[in-house]
Amino acid sequence: xxxxxxxxxxxxxxxxxxxxxxxxxxxxxxxxxxxxxxxxxxxxxxxxxxxxxxxxxxxxxxxxxxxxxxxxxxxxxxxxxxxxxxxxxxxxxxxxxxxxxxxxxxxxxxxxxxxxxxxxxxxxxxxxxxxxxxxxxxxxxxxxxxxxxxxxxx
Amino acid sequence: xxxxxxxxxxxxxxxxxxxxxxxxxxxxxxxxxxxxxxxxxxxxxxxxxxxxxxxxxxxxxxxxxxxxxxxxxxxxxxxxxxxxxxxxxxxxxxxxxxxxxxxxxxxxxxxxxxxxxxxxxxxxxxxxxxxxxxxxxxxxxxxxxxxxxxxxxxxxxxxxxxxxxxxxxxxxxxxxxxxxxxxxxxxxxxxxxxxxxxxxxxxxxxxxxxxxxxxxxxxxxxxxxxxxxxxxxxxxxxxxxxxxxxxxxxxxxxxxxxxxxxxxxxxxxxxxxxxxxxxxxxxxxxxxxxxxxxxxxxxxxxxxxxxxxxxxxxxxxxxxxxxxxxxxxxxxxxxxxxxxxxxxxxxxxxxxxxxxxxxxxxxxxxxxxxxxxxxxxxxxxxxxxxxxxxxxxxxxxxxxxxxxxxxxxxxxxxxxxxxxxxxxxxxxxxxxxxxxxxxxxxxxxxxxxxxxxxxxxxxxxxxxxxxxxxxxxxxxxxxxxxxxxxxxxxxxxxxxxxxxxxxxxxxxxxxxxxxxxxxxxxxxxxxxxxxxxxxxxxxxxxxxxxxxxxxxxxxxxxxxxxxxxxxxxxxxxxxxxxxxxxxxxxxxxxxxxxxxxxxxxxxxxxxxxxxxxxxxxxxxxxxxxxxxxxxxxxxxxxxxxxxxxxxxxxxxxxxxxxxxxxxxxxxxxxxxxxxxxxxxxxxxxxxxxxxxxxxxxxxxxxxxxxxxxxxxxxxxxxxxxxxxxxxxxxxxxxxxxxxxxxxxxxxxxxxxxxxx
Numbered sequence: 001x002x003x004x005x006x007x008x009x010x011x012x013x014x015x016x017x018x019x020x021x022x023x024x025x026x027x028x029x030x031x032x033x034x035x036x037x038x039x040x041x042x043x044x045x046x047x048x049x050x051x052x053x054x055x056x057x058x059x060x061x062x063x064x065x066x067x068x069x070x071x072x073x074x075x076x077x078x079x080x081x082x083x084x085x086x087x088x089x090x091x092x093x094x095x096x097x098x099x100x101x102x103x104x105x106x107x108x109x110x111x112x113x114x115x116x117x118x119x120x121x122x123x124x125x126x127x128x129x130x131x132x133x134x135x136x137x138x139x140x141x142x143x144x145x146x147x148x149x150x151x152x153x154x
Numbered sequence: 155x156x157x158x159x160x161x162x163x164x165x166x167x168x169x170x171x172x173x174x175x176x177x178x179x180x181x182x183x184x185x186x187x188x189x190x191x192x193x194x195x196x197x198x199x200x201x202x203x204x205x206x207x208x209x210x211x212x213x214x215x216x217x218x219x220x221x222x223x224x225x226x227x228x229x230x231x232x233x234x235x236x237x238x239x240x241x242x243x244x245x246x247x248x249x250x251x252x253x254x255x256x257x258x259x260x261x262x263x264x265x266x267x268x269x270x271x272x273x274x275x276x277x278x279x280x281x282x283x284x285x286x287x288x289x290x291x292x293x294x295x296x297x298x299x300x301x302x303x304x305x306x307x308x309x310x311x312x313x314x315x316x317x318x319x320x321x322x323x324x325x326x327x328x329x330x331x332x333x334x335x336x337x338x339x340x341x342x343x344x345x346x347x348x349x350x351x352x353x354x355x356x357x358x359x360x361x362x363x364x365x366x367x368x369x370x371x372x373x374x375x376x377x378x379x380x381x382x383x384x385x386x387x388x389x390x391x392x393x394x395x396x397x398x399x400x401x402x403x404x405x406x407x408x409x410x411x412x413x414x415x416x417x418x419x420x421x422x423x424x425x426x427x428x429x430x431x432x433x434x435x436x437x438x439x440x441x442x443x444x445x446x447x448x449x450x451x452x453x454x455x456x457x458x459x460x461x462x463x464x465x466x467x468x469x470x471x472x473x474x475x476x477x478x479x480x481x482x483x484x485x486x487x488x489x490x491x492x493x494x495x496x497x498x499x500x501x502x503x504x505x506x507x508x509x510x511x512x513x514x515x516x517x518x519x520x521x522x523x524x525x526x527x528x529x530x531x532x533x534x535x536x537x538x539x540x541x542x543x544x545x546x547x548x549x550x551x552x553x554x555x556x557x558x559x560x561x562x563x564x565x566x567x568x569x570x571x572x573x574x575x576x577x578x579x580x581x582x583x584x585x586x587x588x589x590x591x592x593x594x595x596x597x598x599x600x601x602x603x604x605x606x607x608x609x610x611x612x613x614x615x616x617x618x619x620x621x622x623x624x625x626x627x628x629x630x631x632x633x634x635x636x637x638x639x640x641x642x643x644x645x646x647x648x649x650x651x652x653x654x655x656x657x658x659x660x661x662x663x664x665x666x667x668x669x670x671x672x673x674x675x676x677x678x679x680x681x682x683x684x685x686x687x688x689x690x691x692x693x694x695x696x697x698x699x700x701x702x703x704x705x706x707x708x709x710x711x712x713x714x715x716x717x718x719x720x721x722x723x724x725x726x727x728x729x730x731x732x733x734x735x736x737x738x739x740x741x742x743x744x745x746x747x748x749x750x751x752x753x754x755x756x757x758x759x760x761x762x763x764x765x766x767x768x769x770x771x772x773x774x775x776x777x778x779x780x781x782x783x784x785x786x787x788x789x790x791x792x793x794x795x796x797x798x799x800x801x802x803x804x805x806x807x808x809x810x811x812x813x814x815x816x817x818x819x820x821x822x823x824x825x826x827x828x829x830x831x832x833x834x835x836x837x838x839x840x841x842x843x844x845x846x847x848x849x850x851x852x853x854x855x856x857x858x859x860x861x862x863x864x865x866x867x868x869x870x871x872x873x874x875x876x877x878x879x880x881x882x883x884x885x886x887x888x889x890x891x892x893x894x895x896x897x898x899x900x901x902x903x904x905x906x907x908x909x910x
Contacts, residue, residue, distance in 0.1 A: 034380075036374075041437075042838060044838060045507055081370055097371050100368065103371055133846070136817070137812060137814065137820070142847075
């Protein structure tokens with residue numbers, strides 16, 4: 001099997017895998033990074049979102065061979081329960097999750113958004129998260145969490 | 155890699171110790187385990203040690219078969235434990251959903267966890283406190299009445315130096331105390347002889363606390379079922395037929411030969427699956443495997459029209475009378491004017507964002523299942539039946555799945571994983587594809603509701619006749635699930651009831667009949683449009699129908715929609731207060747519907763609806779905008795009042811109410827399972843859209859707290875009234891009545907054209 005070189009959360013990683021395997025399965029099964037989730041495998045729901053070069057991408061439809069040596073950031077690259085990233089802290093402060101399965105996508109999409117637009121308007125936030133599905137209906141709290149993470153009044 | 159867990163029992167057997175420490179999956183769950191078992195091997199609820207254990211450093215582990223589904227219920231249960239024991243909230247660890255170390259308290263369904271398991275847990279904790287005080291009295295040589303507890307430390311009133319902690323009293327040791335426990339599941343009565351705290355003294359219960367599960371959920375550290383990895387674990391995928399009542403004629407093994415890592419193609423009965431070394435290989439193999447299926451032996455109604463006709467023209471297998479009082483037929487026949495209307499509601503999905511996932515390790519006649527089941531004991535039973543092994547030989551270990559809203563009452567994935575593991579002789583993880591989850595998850599049944607009423611001119615109801623026609627749950631409780639049916643197991647009955655509430659029973663009417671008719675749904679033949687309990691089962695449709703119908707009457711009589719409701723809520727104080735709270739918050743102005751027509755292309759309207767589920771009252775006011783030329787509906791604001799008795803965690807309740815409303819709005823505006831004669835055609839999020847961020851309405855929640863009442867559930871109620879309130883608001887805006895959901899632009903426009 002070919003060796004694929006990756007840069008994940010600032011670390012160089014080498015995995016033995018076919019290059020057509022979607023990045024999601026490599027992150028989860030080979031690197032045991034559980035942040036990104038499988039939701040649809042069709043880029044429809046956003047649960048698998050990771051950052052590549054700072055852009056939010058859908059790891060479920062991105063072949064691992066296509067991201068070699070590009071910087072990948074997963075949810076684990078932001079913070080831990082011991083030291084939450086400010087976006088994660090905002091989600092906790094707003095209690096902005098229920099089952100939490102979609103939250104990886106919400107936080108990673110927010111990270112990409114805030115890196116480009118540090119003070120987004122409500123409409124910009126809604127548009128940025130348009131492609132991320134939440135079934136528990138935590139939308140209002142998620143919107144507040146993004147606002148809070150951007151340092152704006154909630 | 156995560157290592158296999160060891161049961162309390164096995165560990166005790168191997169160590170011979172009374173008290174053992176063992177590592178669970180995460181350090182946070184480290185605990186001291188002490189328990190007593192019944193002859194069956196199940197945990198004995200009459201032993202206090204079966205409910206909780208306390209370490210020398212005062213950490214309390216409380217065992218429950220109730221599980222966290224994302225609703226925050228485990229946090230609330232932990233508050234109850236902390237309150238009753240007088241232990242800091244952060245010292246409580248809930249160990250949940252493992253059939254080898256918890257007492258069966260019933261599945262986590264039906265908004266009944268706080269209502270039913272809450273008192274069980276409260277009483278067990280109160281019994282522990284009582285026992286601890288007894289021991290402290292001995293140790294401190296002081297009468298029990300003089301003892302007080304704070305932060306897990308017992309002290310003698312007025313003598314600050316005389317104190318002893320729970321850790322010192324019991325830490326690492328067994329209570330060896332008997333309590334009473336009669337009945338089973340959620341009907342179990344635990345230690346009723348023990349006096350629990352007076353709610354007036356509550357310090358933790360009733361206070362908003364942060365949910366214990368959220369920090370790990372926002373960092374990727376949460377222990378979801380999808381993350382369980384076992385040594386030697388293989389990956390499985392099931393190859394589902396186009397319809398269930400077909401069988402594989404031929405499987406072309408060569409079709410997967412080019413895929414490296416395929417370990418086995420499994421066929422048992424009509425069940426076909428693949429097992430591979432990697433997940434991607436399993437996915438590719440399942441897609442590539444060429445299976446020739448027999449032709450389906452029957453069809454389902456191919457269109458909604460055919461489906462509703464089927465519901466109305468088929469003899470019910472069961473009639474459930476929610477209410478039958480007075481003389482409804484007589485009263486209707488005597489009335490000069492009878493109101494009559496019928497309403498239709500489509501099949502809708504649970505739509506878990508993460509599809510079914512389960513891991514099984516079947517060895518000989520024993521099986522361990524890692525599952526996100528809402529009922530671990532239920533899964534234990536269905537897997538045992540499937541594998542034809544004793545129930546006691548199956549251990550189910552719960553890990554949280556994606557939010558499931560009733561879907562994980564039917565743990566299909568566990569059956570799939572069990573069959574594949576047995577075939578291959580290794581632990582197998584199965585995760586469904588999006589296509590399979592949308593296609594094969596059991597749906598909330600379609601419903602046809604017919605209503606008739608006679609009314610006084612002032613709006614008081616004289617007669618109310620309401621009939622709900624829907625399918626029973628073909629997949630529910632202990633009925634054989636998908637894989638079981640593919641192996642030939644047949645259900646023993648047509649399936650569970652789709653509920654009877656929200657048909658207008660909240661109103662006091664002298665002549666009132668509310669019936670839920672269950673229409674046989676391909677029993678015992680399994681078909682693709684399986685049905686099961688979808689959050690607030692049946693209530694969304696019945697509320698849409700009954701509250702829409704009442705609105706139609708009000709409009710005809712030119713009576714305000716709030717007023718007609720208040721007129722018919724005789725003596726039901728909680729209902730009245732709930733309704734008024736929502737109306738007041740929404741600044742409801744008294745006038746009949748529809749609203750006077752405006753001049754622009756966007757019409758505005760407001761609508762109200764009220765319901766009650768499992769004694770929780772919910773009212774909603776919807777404010778909508780309807781585009782006169784396109785029929786497009788925008789829900790601008792939902793104001794919701796919610797009364798679930800005493801609230802344990804008000805912010806947890808609020809989170810649930812918000813989520814329920816959003817899901818309810820989504821179901822009202824967008825959601826309809828499509829099908830043809832062979833099965834489901836909504837197979838992804840493109841063909842089954844749900845609400846997205848740009849369409850989120852503003853929400854205003856009024857939480858009504860009733861400290862004098864027992865706590866009730868908040869997991870479902872607020873899903874119910876949004877659809878009815880929105881339909882009523884659409885009527886208010888444009889004068890067109892929606893009698894079928896969801897309220898798509900096309901449907902609204904058609905209703906508007908019909909009106910003209």
